[in-house]
Amino acid sequence: PSSWTMSVSAARAMFEGGSASPGGGSAGGARSKSGDGPALYSVLKLDDTTKRPMPISCFAMNQDGSMVAFSPNNNEVHIAEVKEGAFNVLHVLSEHDQKVTFVDWAPKTNRILTCSEDRNAYVWDFSDTWKPTLVLLRINRAATYAKWSNNETKFAVASGQKCVAICYYEEESNWWVSKLVEGFESTVLTVSWHASDIAFAAGSSDGTVRLFTAAVKGVDSKPSQIFGPDVSFKKMGTEICVIQTNAWVQDMAFSPSSEVLAYATHDSSVHFLSVPSGAAPSQEGVQSVRCSGLPHRRVLFLAEDTLVAGGHDNNPTLYCLRGGKWAEGKKLDSGTSVKKESSASSSARSAAFKKFEMSSSQGIDDKNPEADAVLTTVHQNAISGLGTCAAWKEGGRSSKVVSVGLDGRLCSWPVPSLEEAMAGLSIGAQV
Amino acid sequence: MADEGTLREAIASRDKQVTSLLSTPPAAVKAALTDPPYTSESDETRKMSAKVVVKALVAVPEKEIGSVIAGLSGTEQDLLMKYIYRALEGSESSQQLLKWHAVLTEKAGMGCIMRALSESQRV
Numbered sequence: 001p002s003s004w005t006m007s008v009s010a011a012r013a014m015f016e017g018g019s020a021s022p023g024g025g026s027a028g029g030a031r032s033k034s035g036d037g038p039a040l041y042s043v044l045k046l047d048d049t050t051k052r053p054m055p056i057s058c059f060a061m062n063q064d065g066s067m068v069a070f071s072p073n074n075n076e077v078h079i080a081e082v083k084e085g086a087f088n089v090l091h092v093l094s095e096h097d098q099k100v101t102f103v104d105w106a107p108k109t110n111r112i113l114t115c116s117e118d119r120n121a122y123v124w125d126f127s128d129t130w131k132p133t134l135v136l137l138r139i140n141r142a143a144t145y146a147k148w149s150n151n152e153t154k155f156a157v158a159s160g161q162k163c164v165a166i167c168y169y170e171e172e173s174n175w176w177v178s179k180l181v182e183g184f185e186s187t188v189l190t191v192s193w194h195a196s197d198i199a200f201a202a203g204s205s206d207g208t209v210r211l212f213t214a215a216v217k218g219v220d221s222k223p224s225q226i227f228g229p230d231v232s233f234k235k236m237g238t239e240i241c242v243i244q245t246n247a248w249v250q251d252m253a254f255s256p257s258s259e260v261l262a263y264a265t266h267d268s269s270v271h272f273l274s275v276p277s278g279a280a281p282s283q284e285g286v287q288s289v290r291c292s293g294l295p296h297r298r299v300l301f302l303a304e305d306t307l308v309a310g311g312h313d314n315n316p317t318l319y320c321l322r323g324g325k326w327a328e329g330k331k332l333d334s335g336t337s338v339k340k341e342s343s344a345s346s347s348a349r350s351a352a353f354k355k356f357e358m359s360s361s362q363g364i365d366d367k368n369p370e371a372d373a374v375l376t377t378v379h380q381n382a383i384s385g386l387g388t389c390a391a392w393k394e395g396g397r398s399s400k401v402v403s404v405g406l407d408g409r410l411c412s413w414p415v416p417s418l419e420e421a422m423a424g425l426s427i428g429a430q431v
Numbered sequence: 432m433a434d435e436g437t438l439r440e441a442i443a444s445r446d447k448q449v450t451s452l453l454s455t456p457p458a459a460v461k462a463a464l465t466d467p468p469y470t471s472e473s474d475e476t477r478k479m480s481a482k483v484v485v486k487a488l489v490a491v492p493e494k495e496i497g498s499v500i501a502g503l504s505g506t507e508q509d510l511l512m513k514y515i516y517r518a519l520e521g522s523e524s525s526q527q528l529l530k531w532h533a534v535l536t537e538k539a540g541m542g543c544i545m546r547a548l549s550e551s552q553r554v
Contacts, residue, residue, distance in 0.1 A: 267549040268542030292540030
């Protein structure tokens with residue numbers, strides 16, 4: 001894939017003097033210091049009227065990283081192609097009535113799954129344009145999260161109705177059928193499929209992580225006893241185990257081999273549950289890593305032994321497995337790339353805008369003018385999405401990961417090797 | 432089910448232990464941080480428990496706060512943060528407690544504060 005670095009941007013000009021520049025749609029990257037060096041980030045979408053970056057609520061990439069799908073915190077999903085670092089929005093999908101909560105792109109079959117607060121999910125197929133197929137989930141609360149299974153024949157949608165809808169395509173009726181899996185005591189926030197596709201894990205705001213069976217006759221082949229003889233796959237939605245945590249479960253992911261289930265909770269911890277074959281997972285198999293910073297919102301496995309997590313710290317952090325123990329590793333943003341702008345160069349109008357913006361969004365008042373009006377991380381707000389694609393994997397490890405945030409920025413990070421990620425850090429932050 | 436009597440006895444014995452260790456501040460703090468009354472249903476019991484911890488904390492000279500915290504394990508640091516917030520609900524020793532809070536945040540990070548505020552087991 002071509003490099004994601006940027007050429008000169010028009011975005012800064014838009015912020016500064018309101019001069020005429022090509023509006024809306026796509027934007028170039030912006031620089032921390034005018035002139036030199038590759039740009040640190042790209043802005044995905046500018047609001048049409050205010051010309052400010054729109055927060056990205058969810059994000060997905062296709063198989064080779066050439067196209068991205070994202071929602072600018074509203075009911076639309078934008079599909080953009082990546083060409084020499086610039087994002088050109090090709091299609092805007094607007095079937096949903098209310099805010100889109102999750103987008104997932106099936107890499108092999110090239111289908112997009114979207115779910116929204118309007119209690120619906122759509123499956124989008126591409127042939128000249130993206131054509132939607134409505135999926136009747138039969139839920140009466142918002143859908144919060146949606147994931148294709150690994151073989152892309154089924155998908156799971158988590159909802160505020162304390163259940164997960166497992167959907168599969170029924171050939172006779174030419175229709176996606178949904179089956180609800182109950183058992184949670186509060187909104188289900190996240191779902192992840194086991195590598196076998198006949199089981200999935202879900203996390204909820206009731207502080208539990210539960211595994212359920214999800215074998216569908218006609219879609220899956222005859223299931224084997226992967227969790228031991230006590231777990232039967234005859235009935236869909238049988239609870240396999242319940243793991244307790246102390247806070248909301250924000251996001252979870254199975255490792256590539258599905259031997260580990262990682263989940264980030266809102267008490268600034270990341271937990272790793274061992275999922276052995278032949279037995280149901282249990283509370284004793286949980287390794288908890290206390291984070292030094294604020295809670296994470298998204299997690300993503302980059303390799304069997306490396307997890308990246310991003311969230312309210314605005315900084316993607318690596319978690320690495322070494323000697324059988326998981327520990328917090330390096331943060332991908334060293335905090336040195338954003339240089340403080342000299343206030344003399346900005347116009348009075350933009351300085352005034354900045355002062356009020358900073359005081360409302362970051363609590364910096366004008367009594368201390370030397371205080372940094374800009375955070376030292378490239379992301380200026382929480383990270384809301386992480387992505388990597390098959391094309392960036394070398395030998396089972398991703399070499400590059402992309403993060404998007406509520407500040408509307410997309411940043412691309414090279415992934416350091418395991419040794420580099422753990423260098424100089426003690427395995428101190430363990431429970 | 433919480434038996435307030437048993438919990439209060441445990442707190443009283445912890446109090447005695449802390450008093451005897453006050454000459455060696457790190458040991459006193461560690462002793463105060465054992466056996467938190469998570470199952471208690473009475474506010475009085477929790478206040479008693481917090482008093483024991485505050486007694487150990489104020490006995491530590493300001494210069495040594497950093498080294499005492501460094502000697503605590505991760506779980507103990509989280510527990511200390513919870514106690515600091517519980518003790519700050521009262522009005523005694525606020526200045527020293529805020530000093531402890533500042534040093535603890537520097538060493539354990541914002542994550543420690545998040546855990547103290549969001550965990551379901553309240554001290």
